[in-house]
Amino acid sequence: MGTVKAPARTVRIVRPPNADGVGVFCLEIDGACQFYTFLEIRCDIGGRGFAVHRLGQGDLYHVRVGRPEDTACECMGFLRWDRCKHIAALAALIKKGELPPRS
Template identity: 80%
Template sequence: MENVKAPTRTIRLIRPPNTDGVGVFCLDIDGKCQFYTFLEIRCEIGGRGFAVHRLGQGELYHVRVGAPEDRSCECLGFLRWGRCKHVAGLAALIKKGELPTRL
């Protein structure tokens, strides 16, 4: 049986949220960049909520970031595995202090 290597992922904040709250980040997965716009949205059930849109794909996901019980995403990866690049990426930006609370 082959050992499958997990992809190398990094995230960069390309543009911090502007006055309307919209920002841009880049997920680099094994050397391929995927650009996303994001907007922090109100979340009444725990964690911080974000609307995340992958540029060029038309995909929009609602993502929650917080304690383990306050994490969710509408993408297929999260629905299947309970974790995804969107939650991990936003959590990393928050942990680095690059996404201060707006709401």
């Protein structure tokens, strides 16, 4: 039985957050782009909170990014596997310094 290769993923900011705090990022998975709007929201229970919406889809997810115990997402991937592309994308943008802390 062969091993399953993880899809190649990259993330980039398409539009930095505007005056209202709304930005757009592109998540590319095996060459296919998915665009998401995001807004950093208040999070009093640990980590940084974001409202994330995939353009062209109806789902809005609340995502927390931080230490492992402060990380969560409402998507089916996270609910099933305890990890997801939304958390990975936002964590990568934070790590690269492209999402500085809210002022």
